[in-house]
Amino acid sequence: MLQKGVKQMVCLCKTKLPEGARFCPECGRQVPARREPVEETEERVVKQLDPLLKPAEAARVLKISRWMLDELRTRGVLPRECYMEIPGSGKRKIIRYHTKELLTWKGQVDLSTAG
Numbered sequence: 001m002l003q004k005g006v007k008q009m010v011c012l013c014k015t016k017l018p019e020g021a022r023f024c025p026e027c028g029r030q031v032p033a034r035r036e037p038v039e040e041t042e043e044r045v046v047k048q049l050d051p052l053l054k055p056a057e058a059a060r061v062l063k064i065s066r067w068m069l070d071e072l073r074t075r076g077v078l079p080r081e082c083y084m085e086i087p088g089s090g091k092r093k094i095i096r097y098h099t100k101e102l103l104t105w106k107g108q109v110d111l112s113t114a115g
């Protein structure tokens, strides 16, 4: 199936441009920068959010459930630098997630199948 929204970019000289190309391989014209909307949203999110996130907020940022976030962390899928454990009272540990690291990690993995 063809994905919607993925359009073949064509230069003014009618050369089809490879995806992500900055310059036309034929005439060298600069391709107008096309920002990915997801990136823009995330940049805005990072600016709005605290550098440290509570689990519920982190799950929202990653667009996964809190349960899934817990799973990823306890299974070691989530890199250690993405979160910190603060000793709480008793057995409880307080988990805080690092916003920047979390988003960097998110950009490297495909969470679309993770729920």
Ligand SMILES: [Zn+2]
Residues within 6 Å of the ligand: 011, 012, 013, 014, 015, 024, 025, 026, 027, 028, 029
């Ligand atoms: Zn061109």
